[in-house]
Amino acid sequence: MYQYDAYDHNILAQRTAEFRDQVQRRLDGELTEEEFRPMRLANGVYLQLHAYMLRVAIPYGTFTSNQLRKFAYIGREYDRGYGHFTTRQNIQFNWPKLIDIPDILEDLASVEMHAIQTSGNCIRNTTADQLAGVAVDEVADPRPYAEIIRQWSTLHPEFANLPRKFKIAITGSEHDRAAIKFHDIGLEIKKTDQGNIGFKVLVGGGLGRTPIIGSVIKGFLPEKHLLSYLEAILRAYNLDGRRDNKYKARIKILVLENGIETYRETVEKEWQEILQENYTDLPIAAQKLIFKHFEPPEYDHKPKSIISFDDYYKDQKDFARWINNNMHDHKVVGYAAITISLKPIGGIPGDISSNQMDTLAGLADIYSLGEIRSTHEQNLVLAHVHKDDLPALWRDLDAIDLATPNHGLVSDIIACPGLDYCALANARSIPLAQEISNRFDDPARAEEIGELKIKISGCINACAHHHVGHIGILGVDKKGKEAYQLMLGGSANENASIGKITGRGFSENEIIDAIETVIETYLKIRNDGEIFIDTYNRLGMEPFKEVLYD
Amino acid sequence: MINLKIIDLLPADALKSENTNLLENISPKILSAPKIILNFPTFMDGRAFSQARRLKRAGFKGDLIASGDIGADQARQYALVGFSSLHFDRPHDPKVIKNNLMQYPVSYQKFNADSKVIYENRLNKKTAQLLSGGGSFSG
Amino acid sequence: MNKSNIKPLAQQIMTANRLKDGTVVYFTGSRWSTEIHEALVSDDNEGLEKEALKNIENEDLISVELIKVDANKSQLAPLTMREKIRSTGPTIRC
Numbered sequence: 001m002y003q004y005d006a007y008d009h010n011i012l013a014q015r016t017a018e019f020r021d022q023v024q025r026r027l028d029g030e031l032t033e034e035e036f037r038p039m040r041l042a043n044g045v046y047l048q049l050h051a052y053m054l055r056v057a058i059p060y061g062t063f064t065s066n067q068l069r070k071f072a073y074i075g076r077e078y079d080r081g082y083g084h085f086t087t088r089q090n091i092q093f094n095w096p097k098l099i100d101i102p103d104i105l106e107d108l109a110s111v112e113m114h115a116i117q118t119s120g121n122c123i124r125n126t127t128a129d130q131l132a133g134v135a136v137d138e139v140a141d142p143r144p145y146a147e148i149i150r151q152w153s154t155l156h157p158e159f160a161n162l163p164r165k166f167k168i169a170i171t172g173s174e175h176d177r178a179a180i181k182f183h184d185i186g187l188e189i190k191k192t193d194q195g196n197i198g199f200k201v202l203v204g205g206g207l208g209r210t211p212i213i214g215s216v217i218k219g220f221l222p223e224k225h226l227l228s229y230l231e232a233i234l235r236a237y238n239l240d241g242r243r244d245n246k247y248k249a250r251i252k253i254l255v256l257e258n259g260i261e262t263y264r265e266t267v268e269k270e271w272q273e274i275l276q277e278n279y280t281d282l283p284i285a286a287q288k289l290i291f292k293h294f295e296p297p298e299y300d301h302k303p304k305s306i307i308s309f310d311d312y313y314k315d316q317k318d319f320a321r322w323i324n325n326n327m328h329d330h331k332v333v334g335y336a337a338i339t340i341s342l343k344p345i346g347g348i349p350g351d352i353s354s355n356q357m358d359t360l361a362g363l364a365d366i367y368s369l370g371e372i373r374s375t376h377e378q379n380l381v382l383a384h385v386h387k388d389d390l391p392a393l394w395r396d397l398d399a400i401d402l403a404t405p406n407h408g409l410v411s412d413i414i415a416c417p418g419l420d421y422c423a424l425a426n427a428r429s430i431p432l433a434q435e436i437s438n439r440f441d442d443p444a445r446a447e448e449i450g451e452l453k454i455k456i457s458g459c460i461n462a463c464a465h466h467h468v469g470h471i472g473i474l475g476v477d478k479k480g481k482e483a484y485q486l487m488l489g490g491s492a493n494e495n496a497s498i499g500k501i502t503g504r505g506f507s508e509n510e511i512i513d514a515i516e517t518v519i520e521t522y523l524k525i526r527n528d529g530e531i532f533i534d535t536y537n538r539l540g541m542e543p544f545k546e547v548l549y550d
Numbered sequence: 551m552i553n554l555k556i557i558d559l560l561p562a563d564a565l566k567s568e569n570t571n572l573l574e575n576i577s578p579k580i581l582s583a584p585k586i587i588l589n590f591p592t593f594m595d596g597r598a599f600s601q602a603r604r605l606k607r608a609g610f611k612g613d614l615i616a617s618g619d620i621g622a623d624q625a626r627q628y629a630l631v632g633f634s635s636l637h638f639d640r641p642h643d644p645k646v647i648k649n650n651l652m653q654y655p656v657s658y659q660k661f662n663a664d665s666k667v668i669y670e671n672r673l674n675k676k677t678a679q680l681l682s683g684g685g686s687f688s689g
Numbered sequence: 690m691n692k693s694n695i696k697p698l699a700q701q702i703m704t705a706n707r708l709k710d711g712t713v714v715y716f717t718g719s720r721w722s723t724e725i726h727e728a729l730v731s732d733d734n735e736g737l738e739k740e741a742l743k744n745i746e747n748e749d750l751i752s753v754e755l756i757k758v759d760a761n762k763s764q765l766a767p768l769t770m771r772e773k774i775r776s777t778g779p780t781i782r783c
């Protein structure tokens with residue numbers, strides 16, 4: 001994975017010093033809160049309901065065991081002993097003191113981490129497929145391109161005050177695990193018959209108040225022009241995106257209002273100018289330097305385990321269940337990638353304690369080349385595990401409650417922080433996730449139900465992507481009381497679709513039963529081999545509506 | 551270090567470009583103006599950053615003035631996209647501006663022939679010894 | 690004037706977050722306390738706000754606002770769920 005050189009380190013050191021100075025000036029009264037607010041936001045510092053929150057960027061969701069140990073340390077030293085993984089592959093801390101944040105940023109910088117551009121109207125952290133570099137169905141590894149974007153977008157002076165925030169996602173596989181159709185820009189790596197690499201570029205996707213599936217703006221962009229084309233899109237948006245209404249300021253509205261054809265023309269014209277100027281695209285040699293960091297590792301690991309995978313799989317039912325649900329195929333024969341569920345039954349989606357982080361860092365060192373991935377579904381992945389190590393790994397993970405065998409199942413719920421933490425929320429999300437998870441705690445029943453994506457947002461900002469959940473739940477405020485809207489039929493992968501509202505909303509007491517009703521109905525009416533979304537796509541909303549509102 | 555003038559008064563003879571002007575087609579009259587003012591109506595409105603880039607790309611050589619709700623902590627940002635003068639609406643501390651201009655002597659982006667950009671330093675034999683890492687996993 | 694149109698003024702308290710650490714605090718009439726039950730309840734919004742703002746400067750507070758409370762209960766309770774949770778902490782862990 002990418003390792004900083006002195007230039008990268010220098011940028012972080014200066015950024016940390018700059019923010020330390022700004023915090024001091026704020027405390028000394030030299031800066032007003034109005035002046036300071038954009039500065040703290042540019043460094044990932046929000047004011048939430050109870051306290052400040054610090055969001056740390058995890059570039060394209062890849063990090064090392066040392067970085068994880070640092071998260072554990074920060075959780076313990078400056079917070080309440082835990083951290084929370086978000087739907088954008090980042091980690092956030094819920095209780096830091098403003099006066100401690102410069103020190104935290106210094107700690108982070110010591111392990112090549114930061115909180116730059118994790119908030120504000122700028123280019124945010126680029127997200128990627130969590131199986132990047134190891135997925136069997138991959139055309140090419142998206143991480144080097146994500147790193148190229150990271151560097152180009154970091155402290156970009158021109159794009160620091162866009163009309164609104166800007167999110168880019170990239171995948172190297174046709175099967176989309178990065179939800180690229182719901183980002184401001186989505187990139188899918190393509191290979192021509194001649195073997196040339198490039199990108200299918202989508203623009204104007206997004207969720208929030210107006211959920212929209214991204215449109216293709218360029219069918220094939222040669223890889224060497226990645227940055228110039230992104231710059232053209234960003235500049236056209238910066239100049240012409242709406243600034244009169246916060247809810248119409250995302251690029252999706254610009255594309256919607258002008259039409260993709262017109263927008264494509266505008267971008268194309270700007271792109272030609274940028275190409276002529278020729279300052280933006282990386283020279284091949286510079287690109288190569290970045291690619292060097294992502295050469296495949298040596299897969300010559302000697303398993304430590306004395307248990308044979310096959311025997312253990314036959315004898316140990318819980319292990320077999322974990323393998324069936326949480327294991328992913330790997331490019332290299334004999335290896336596997338494993339999802340570490342951060343959704344223990346009844347737990348808080350995405351939360352992990354400092355103690356768990358420390359132990360997991362050790363396990364990553366032993367079993368997975370010291371590397372960990374975070375996913376937009378708020379789980380973690382060990383991407384390089386030898387199959388014969390899986391029994392031992394499973395037992396070690398189980399000992400710290402990180403071996404829940406529920407990846408992709410009913411209790412693998414995405415939930416935003418909601419009203420328990422978030423200053424913008426209408427209703428709580430986490431307790432709902434906990435109740436659903438408890439209600440479906442029987443793993444055999446969960447497997448019977450099969451793949452099911454439940455996503456719960458505490459307000460219309462849709463941080464938990466509720467529009468694209470097979471079952472989506474949106475918290476609303478009904479005369480000062482929490483209430484919930486139910487949506488069915490969304491999907492975030494290559495078959496993207498936006499869920500439809502079932503009808504009138506549900507109270508806090510009704511919503512869990514409503515979800516169970518939907519699931520029970522699906523079980524009754526499904527055909528052999530169907531998962532929930534298939535049944536919904538075949539029969540539509542009617543059969544569910546009938547039982548929900550009879 | 552970047553040079554940037556702080557001016558107390560907006561020159562009366564300067565051309566004012568509207569904040570909504572995309573500057574897609576730049577007339578010779580604009581290009582040959584000695585001074586152009588671009589406006590930041592609010593701190594959050596970053597359109598003038600891109601307008602400055604377009605003017606510089608088209609070959610504008612005069613004094614490019616940033617005016618309005620601009621911040622001392624962003625001085626270097628204005629300079630990088632091509633501004634040569636700043637006119638503040640708000641009180642501003644010259645010390646902050648000076649510090650800001652001295653920060654980040656090299657950046658990840660290139661804006662003109664003289665930009666000090668990181669990727670070029672990486673490729674240059676004299677400055678490349680600062681490189682480390684590459685191709686391995688750190689534990 | 691039709692008297693029945695005049696609603697009784699809501700009972701309010703003043704709240705804020707401390708700048709240096711984000712802690713939620715309430716105005717007691719003379720200082721800012723982390724305990725909501727020490728808050729000064731008033732139906733005179735303007736008066737309360739004025740008094741509270743006088744006491745801000747040396748406290749360094751942000752996000753200062755008036756919130757409605759139900760003062761009839763034995764325990765002082767904010768009316769909205771948001772403010773309830775804000776005063777007691779997340780409902781899911783302590």
Ligand code: SF4
Nearest residue numbers: 416422425458459463
């Ligand atoms: S969806 Fe709303 S409530 Fe949930 S984290 Fe985002 S802004 Fe907060």
